[in-house]
Amino acid sequence: MRYQPSRLLLAVPLALTLLIPTTAAQAERPEPASLTAVETVAAMQPGWNLGNTLDSMCCGEDETSWGNPMVTEELMEGIRDQGFNSIRIPVSWSYNTGPAPDYTIEPQVLDRVEEVVQMALDEDMYVMINIHHDSWQWLHEMPTDHDNVLARFDSIWSQVADRFKDYPPELVFESINEPFFEGASGPEQENELIAELNASFHEIVRGSGGGNEDRLLVLPTLHTSSDQDHLDALAAEIEALDDPMLAATTHNYSYWPFSVNIAGKTTYDEEVQGYLEGDFARLHDTFVSKGIPMIIGEFGLLNGGFVAVEYGEAMKFFEHFGYLARTNDITTMFWDNGQYFDRKEFDWQVEGLYDYLSESWTNRSGTAESDLLFVDPSEAGADQAITLNPNGLQFKSLYHGDRKLKPGRDYVVEGDTLTLKASLVDLLLGDGAPGTREQLSVRYSDGVPWTLNVIASDTPVLEDATGTTDAFAIPTEYNGDMVATLEATYEDGTGAGPHDWTVYKEYGVAYDPDYANGVFKLTPTFFDAVTDGAAVNLTVHFRSGKTVAYTVTKNGTAVTGTA
Structure with missing residues (x-):
């Protein structure tokens, strides 16, 4: 994954045991030297990235420069x-190599890479470096500086291959991360260039011995x-x-939008x-089904x-992702640039994320249409229904804290519809003050229980405001x-603001809710892409399904907003 400062298993019984994250399963792993490529990749599941x-x-x-x-x-x-x-250990060599023609890697950098690789091997993990x-930083210039780029690439891999040639087979080499080429004549040349790099990498490593x-x-x-033409x-x-x-x-x-x-x-x-x-099906059909392991x-x-992706919706993605990886015999390596597993406290910073990741290695988990059930004051005294997504499991029970609720x-x-009785909802939300929240636990026959947040909410209120294009904040009672999202259009209905191909703007880029x-x-x-003097009609869409209309007008650097 590119850093932004702002931001196969085949049906082999042995391989299946390797999916179970227990000391016993790990201890049963066969000698890597005896494994085929398919078995090696199966043994690598699941994987984690030492990102940034x-x-x-x-x-x-040093390696602390990005935090x-x-x-x-x-x-x-x-x-x-x-x-x-x-563990995948991404390594950037750009600023740690000498000049042409040798491109000598700084000894202390290569030594540190080796030290970190050894730490991981000592923990009985497979390791992938690249x-x-x-x-x-430089390799994308290959179309216009072919010989120099290839020479630098070859030199780096020659040095890395030589340093690690006597290392055990648990060490794996990946030729290049996210390759692309600027100035190429088109996809045909781009694929020729990546093929040339991969072939050179292959020749260098295989010829280095050991x-x-x-x-x-x-x-x-x-x-x-994973587009089919690139896979082919x-x-x-x-x-x-x-x-x-x-x-x-x-x-x-995932799907970018x-x-x-x-x-x-x-x-x-x-x-x-x-x-x-579709992504997983293409990977399976192009590679796995033909005996080529896929990572x-x-x-x-x-x-x-x-935040931009609501928590429950994100957990659905991770649950489904793990299921598809497992059923398509594909090994996966979770990208973590320090946001998820705390590298000082050694625990997970996003509650529940690891539960869904780890459970998906062996089982499915049930979800629901949402983890948010908003109850308007006008609905007091009414039953509340939500659709369950059992994912092949069976609903078992509903809990409020440690209390098992009574069906x-x-x-x-009834079927996949869970209806909370009005008496329960009223008990949970009390006087119904907006923001009151209680959690229920939907428990299925297997997997991670689904947390359902029952929330008292009223229609949000946005007030008139003035400000500048650099600082415009609308006082809001949430x-x-x-x-959920923001819709922005001009009077003729066309999209306003950045990404004008859609009327729905990007969360955190064009707008930012500040609840606190x-x-x-x-x-x-947002304002950089708004026509000066034109009224922009906003529709703020909320997770409850409610919407609120608002209008802003930019005149130079001044902005006015009316509800």
């Missing part, structure tokens, strides 16, 4: 204790994309190389699910804090509700 660390070493700074602590043996032990069987951010003669090598598609191109490369110890790799950050919340994609709906299912080397959501009296389940301070902010980025 060895790929952050730049300009004399993460130094890697320690305790961190590696902590990751292993979470049940991860492999050339990482170099893809956008354990590199049959070490697992991982080759990416162009852009690490890589499949042809692998066939031409005729090497049984090769694997393919792509990345997956959902992953960043733009174009009105605020939920993990059928379209978003279909995108993911999704990075996966996650681009909005890592689960018939507190709730009714009344217990949450923003009771304001709704429109960003400078």
Whole structure:
């Protein structure tokens, strides 16, 4: 994954035991030297990325330059204790190589990479290292500077291959991260260039001797994309190389409009699910079904804090992702740049995320149409219904804290519809003050219980406001509700603001709800793309389904807003 400062298992019984994150299962792993490529990749499931660390070493700074602590043996032990069987260690070499023609890697950098690799191997994990951010720092210039780029690429891999040639087969090499090429004549040339790099990488490593003669090598598609044309191109490369110890790799950050919340994609709906299912089907049909192991080397959501993507909708994605990986025999490596697993306290920073990740390695979990059930004061005394998504499981019970609720009296389940009785809702929400929230636990026959937040909410109120294009905040009474998306149009109905191909703006880029301070902010980025003097009609869509209309007008740097 590119850093922004702002931001297969085949049906082998042995491989299946490797999915279970227990000491016993890990201890049963066979000697790597005896494993095929398919078995090796199966043994790597599940995997984790040490993101924004060895790929952050730049300009004399060390691996802490992007905010993460130094890697320690305790961190590696902590990751292993979470049940991860492999670790991808992205490494950027750009600022740590000497001039042409040798491009000598600074000894202390290569030594540190080796030290971190050894820490992971000592914890009995598979390790994958690569050339990482170099893809956008210099390697993308290959169409216009072919010979120099290829020479630098070859030199780096020659040095890395030589340093690690006597390392055990648990060490895996990945040729390049997210390759792309600027100035290419088109996709045909781009695929020719990545094929040339992959072939050169393959020749260098295999020719370096030692354990590199049959070490697992991982080759990416162009852009690490799962588009069929890129998959076909890589499949042809692998066939031409005729090497049984090769694997393919792509990345997956879900359907982009959902992953960043733009174009009105605020939920993990059928379209978003279909995108993911299609992705996995293509990977399976192109590679796995033909005996070529497949690794999704990075996966996650681009909005890592689960704000733009609502928490429950994000958990649906991770649950479904793990299920599809397991049923399509694909190994996955979770992208973590320090946002998720706390590298100092060695625990998870997003409550529940690890539960869904780890459970998906072996089981499904049931969900529901939402984890938010908003109750308007006008609905006091009424039953409340929500649709369950059992995902092949059976509804078992409903809890409020430690109290098991009684069917018939507190709730009714008919088919996949859970209806909370009015008496229960009134008891939960008390006087119904906006923002009052109680949690119920929907328990299925297996998997992670689904948390249902029952929330008292009234229609939000946005007030008139004045400000500037650099600082415009609308005083807002959210009344217990949450923003889903923002619609912005001119009088003729065309889209206003950035990304004018859609009337629905990107969460956190064009607008930013600030619940703690009771304001709704429109960003400078939004106003930069607004026509001066034109009225922009806003519709703020809330998670409850309610909408509120508002109008803003920009005159120079001055902005006025009216409800």
